[in-house]
Amino acid sequence: MTAPARSTPGSHVARSTIEDALEGMRRDFCAGLDARICRIESARLDVASDTRAALESLKFEAHRICGVAGSLGLNAVSAQARALEEHVGRIEGRPLSPDEQKELNRRVEDFLDLLEDHLTDD
């Protein structure tokens, strides 16, 4: 039996209502991950030909995922997004060595794997 929804002191909305809303948002976020995965994959493929724009795009996507995922309680996704954003921040603005490209590829692939794990069909 589920306990009835009750407002805690100082809270305006019943906890279960909030949890339901957050769960709905988490589902929406996960269902929309495929578009984000496509953009990241596309940026990764562009790194060799248009490094500056591709890195900027990777950083932007990682940044957005970091903020939303963390606020929705998807902490692992948020942390890895932040790590990727910071990594791109360290290497942007100059040509990448083959080793740096390889390392970037590895990081992006790991991140994409994590996102795919969270992808739902909703």
Add this chain to the structure above:
Amino acid sequence: MRILAIDDEPIFCDLLKTRLDQLGYTNVDTAFTGQDALDIAASRTRPVECFIVDIRMMPMDGIELVRRLRALPHHQATPIVMLSALTDKASIDAAFMAGANDYITKPLEMVELKIRLEMARNILAERAQARLLHEHVLKQEAILFPSADFGGEIILEDVPGAVSLMSMENFLLKQGNIRLRQSSAIGFSLPQAERYFHKMDPTYYAVLIGDMAQAISRALSAYPHMLTCPGNGDIVALLIDRPHVDTALIEENLAHEIEALRLRFSAIDMTLPQIDIGAPVRTGLFRTQCPTTLIARARRAARAPERAGEAGQLRAIA
């Protein structure tokens, strides 16, 4: 309090709205672009009382949006809280310099959100008081403003770089210790301020302090700076990313600005008070003091002669 939250991630806007509702803020609108936000902000019939702005948006970023909001006459003092996953100091500086009052980072923390919105409410209250003073000046009625007190903060409007004491403290608290070392604070004090305060209507006293702050801001125009009037006849300037400043040049500029002000005051048979300048103060690398003590130290420096280990007065412009 009517809040407008701006973020180009619709899910984040929904989340923010839910969280704000949870905190009791039910009058919340959202916008996904800077332009939409400006359209909503332009309305005077249902004025926005607090903005929550994401920094990283496309095509107009949050910092540009803040600049444009501040250019709207009715939003020059509306609380603006920046929101972003960014933690780099350049973004924090840019947000404050554009006119933001506070800054919180994503992921969203409920406690932090609650505290920041309480601060926004305080700014609204200060703004209401400043508006009353302003209206009083416009009416030019020589009646006492009952809540005015000599030790109370004077909120400045229309002075470049002017922020509330709370905004300056927030800015200092957001700086890391090493970064804080790159900034310096200069205190300015009017030693006869209390006499002026008791002789004048508090409203006109506030106008006098505002004129002095304007002169200081002009004298510091070569440096990125913030300015606050914490009360007791003090004005504190925070020079951002300027550990070493040309104090001789600042003194010379200020003397020049004060001279121009003196001519205006003498035209209405009023003597301009003396202004004392303190030596710039900085935070020590290994000091464990709260960053906001920089403001108190700058105020002390403007009032006291130089002592061992403490900055003191540089010059008095009479």
